[in-house]
Amino acid sequence: MNHTDFSQLGLPAALQDNLDSLGYQQMTPIQAQSLPLVLAGKDLIAKAKTGSGKTAAFGLGLLAALDVSRLEVQALVLCPTRELADQVATEIRRLARCLPNVKLVTLCGGVPTAPQSASLGFGAHIAVGTPGRLLKHLQQGTLRLESLRTLVLDEADRMLDMGFGEDIHQVISFAPRERQTLLFSATYPEGIANMSRGVQRQPVEVSVEALH
Numbered sequence: 001m002n003h004t005d006f007s008q009l010g011l012p013a014a015l016q017d018n019l020d021s022l023g024y025q026q027m028t029p030i031q032a033q034s035l036p037l038v039l040a041g042k043d044l045i046a047k048a049k050t051g052s053g054k055t056a057a058f059g060l061g062l063l064a065a066l067d068v069s070r071l072e073v074q075a076l077v078l079c080p081t082r083e084l085a086d087q088v089a090t091e092i093r094r095l096a097r098c099l100p101n102v103k104l105v106t107l108c109g110g111v112p113t114a115p116q117s118a119s120l121g122f123g124a125h126i127a128v129g130t131p132g133r134l135l136k137h138l139q140q141g142t143l144r145l146e147s148l149r150t151l152v153l154d155e156a157d158r159m160l161d162m163g164f165g166e167d168i169h170q171v172i173s174f175a176p177r178e179r180q181t182l183l184f185s186a187t188y189p190e191g192i193a194n195m196s197r198g199v200q201r202q203p204v205e206v207s208v209e210a211l212h
């Protein structure tokens, strides 16, 4: 067995079978570095570029820890744009297609809030969205994070560049203190270090310079 085979992670059998059927055999470098830590519940700062397979690096962790019998938001993924949120949602749905009852909602700006609120009313396990709209749902009480286990900041440097820093902090103020926080970023400027200090606990840093 190669040290980058997914099969060494001890994932739930349904997830492993699905990876096989998707043709995902080898982990990408960021997945190989991140997944053992993510599955162990660590906080993580992962530096990796677009196209390196970041979604599965956190998505498999979210799905492995999910308690599908509890229809409460257990994982929240913050993305800079609607396009990126849609990409993350699509990839998590692919990874989760072996777990037919997993409910994922995307919550992004630029579209009416009411249908999103209605969808949240039916319950969801995973929420993916942009900071401003997530904050709106938290403030109006349509999104609740009491059962949140894992929070993901995807493309954190882009979110800061777009001026979402304050919204992110406000979103996180609704999250339980006891949680796992995963931060993914292509670059690691001072703003990211500051954000990490504010929202993470003893994060482990991993870095992949080249594309896979």
Ligand code: ADP
Pocket: 023, 024, 025, 026, 027, 028, 031, 049, 050, 051, 052, 053, 054, 055, 056, 087, 091
């Ligand atoms: P990033 O978020 O880093 O830009 P994605 O998570 O969107 O990257 O993944 C990029 C593409 O690579 C997606 O199409 C995904 O399905 C594919 N992919 C990810 N991990 C693997 C893997 N281990 N084996 C094969 N394809 C993969």
Ligand code: MG
Pocket: 051, 054, 055, 084, 087, 088, 154
């Ligand atoms: Mg991505």
